[in-house]
Amino acid sequence: MLVMAYTETALIPGITVAGASPELMAYTPPLDAELVHAGRIITLDNIAMTSEAIPTPGLITRAAITLSDFREFYVDAGNKIPPFVPHYRVGNGPGADVRTGKAVPWAKQIIENARKVGKEIASQSEYVVIGETIPAGTTTALGVLLAMGMDINNYTSSSMPDNPQSLKTSVVQEGLKKAGINGQCDPLKAIEAVGDPMMAATIGLVQGAQGIPIILAGGTQMAAVAILLSKMSDLSKFDLALSTTRWIVEDSTSSLFGILKGGNVNIPVIVANLSFARSKLPGLLAYEKGYVKEGVGAGGLASATILKGVPKVKIEDTVESMYSKMVGQ
């Protein structure tokens, strides 16, 4: 399941590189979904790309999909622009800028809708892997963790090598102040004030899928979801794991394990040890320099595909070959 959402937080200058420009930012989630589903983008006719351009981690997800037999489900938790991909719709538009302190006042409705979708999909599945695509999602992750009183500054990750931690913290603090939150706040209120629609949808999907194994595919954002969930449901009743990429685990500017530990969430973490060090394309080599790291369920889908018996080099080679074609090399 790929959960798509948008938050106006993404328009704060310097907060994310997920999106080529402010105008194109809201296209990131639908284009990711189209790339994973169809192998090409549909909503925009063409995006000029050079081999220097750093591709979306959705390329890894797409490679994993083509090398395995996963069925795909797409969930619009709060897109600004719908994707040209069949999808469930559990939300009602983008989340607001977290500085307003009113990021997703309709979070409860999203959770309830997503629960039905999770139940429906789980009823026909052996296990599920849940990924996300939302620009600025690490900022909202920081938001909910701080709202719940966790001391995790410098723990959340970023799509940039120079993690703009102080900007993210000040943005979140502004939202917390507006919302009148200055201590421990319950998880739903945290999402409503400084979270994003993706979190609400993912929580609902997991609750609905209870009974089968569930892999949260993502880094510090999915860790935040796991912590939120642990305060809303009894985690011991879920067969839950988190799976991400090597780039997240090796990121010195954040700490996935620190977040999980701080949140008292003890779940298995599966790491896909992907590497693009062998790549001939600067855009993929950038992953080895700390760009992007994770997203669109890349780590989790890669792990699940490797567990199905596909060698990791085959995923890497497929990404190399797909991206070569895209940039015309």
Add this chain to the structure above:
Amino acid sequence: MLVMAYTETALIPGITVAGASPELMAYTPPLDAELVHAGRIITLDNIAMTSEAIPTPGLITRAAITLSDFREFYVDAGNKIPPFVPHYRVGNGPGADVRTGKAVPWAKQIIENARKVGKEIASQSEYVVIGETIPAGTTTALGVLLAMGMDINNYTSSSMPDNPQSLKTSVVQEGLKKAGINGQCDPLKAIEAVGDPMMAATIGLVQGAQGIPIILAGGTQMAAVAILLSKMSDLSKFDLALSTTRWIVEDSTSSLFGILKGGNVNIPVIVANLSFARSKLPGLLAYEKGYVKEGVGAGGLASATILKGVPKVKIEDTVESMYSKMVGQ
């Protein structure tokens, strides 16, 4: 492909019986989609039903789906409530009451979006069947035909045995007056003023699917779509047919062939000769008394399934058995 939409025209008292009550009217399209896709409704937890209740024609579509190997695609052209079924989204909410004369000012955008979806689906299909679910759709059909200057009063069908033609005509006339239309109007303007989002989406889907055989599954509403399309595209370049039920063709209060002839549209019409005369359930027997007649692509899906070699009695028996279970008999 099932095209879903809603128009506030449906709230005009006496205009339609598609929907148990005004509050539930907007649920008709999503519940139809859920019934066809999952065999049960999901958005509402339960609707109490007696065997006197007249079921949606979506039951016929569901029976056809379970007896054949069609893949299903759902398209939200303008729902008020999204279905718990994966779907494409080509619109942006319901159409307005046609009496405003501004029913779907964003129709052009719907057509353009739907074109992409039609192309995408056609690229992986041998042929396509396109059905619709929209309450009050025969009124908007009358609307666009009158807007284009056709003399077709008393030609469009209804879900009721006593077709409220004069009410429908007066409603449409009010809209035409507001829009300043009093002669021949181009098809896009007709939809924008007194049409509905379903028409726009279906036109776009057909245009996008050009190149493979296309069956419009419906009665007088789909005839109106064919006429609109004929004025926007060269019909001779399409491999297009219309397919509907016996109940539409035998309806003495309307004339499918009269509409097609009046619109100079000469396409094959395939009729599914379904009958519920053998039914033990009053709700299904009502179809033989002129209730419902068509919708949710019932006639077209039944025809296509019969063409695949499934006997028509098998479709009727499957509907009988499914509906028996639903009403607990």
